[in-house]
Amino acid sequence: MLKLAGELIEGQLADHMADLDAHTRNVGEVLKTGVYIDPNIGVHAAVAVLANKLYAIPFWVPRAMTIDYIAIDVSALSGGHSCYLGIYNDGTNLYPGTLLIDAGEVSVNTNGLKAAACAKSLTKGLYWLAVASEGTPTVSYLSTRYPILGRLSTNLAVSYNGWKVAHVYAALPDPFTAGGSLVSDAPLVCPKLVSLD
């Protein structure tokens, strides 16, 4: 850092510290804008979600960013039904907490990508992407994810990828309903990245 005449070292230091790539390049912070993102490396598959359930999958935000949509991909429709999509803040011990965004309903009456508008700036941290299902559409999921939620305690063969809790179909509850169970087949919900901030 070269100090120019009239510049304060504190100002230079603040600029330097704000540059995330100044000393290290965290691969988790390297994200393409304008596309749907997911921090996990996993095997893509499809799963039929259950009716009247609320699911949440972890979404870690490695640097400040702005998103504009969240989406699910339907490969087998559920006639006349919809899903609510949204985002929760992190709560206690990796359980979803207060509701950050209810992005509203998307129809799952046809196959294809279903995206709900939810323009939002997010700061670094852990969030939970949520889907509440009215019917039983088959949607994309990752059969393996980075297992921050641990493994089945009896044989370690199953890694958990989210939470599931009973929820009579309606708008997303605030906070996330207590008493959920860990699951290994929570659906894939992806936000669309607008900008790294």
Next chain:
Amino acid sequence: MPETRYVEEYKDGKLVNQEPYEVSDEQLDREEAEQVIHELSAKADNEMTTLEMAKFLKALAKLR
């Protein structure tokens, strides 16, 4: 034959935009195989017919 699907964008629960895209035969085959596996996995072993077992194995092979 490839299938046309739509990226549907919703705002406050209302459909505001639709963009068509094509899903390849290969992808449709995979989706069908996943569906077969999902449905037949839910059956009890003693309820599976030989035909269903064959279907199940073929679906598994497709996803290999």
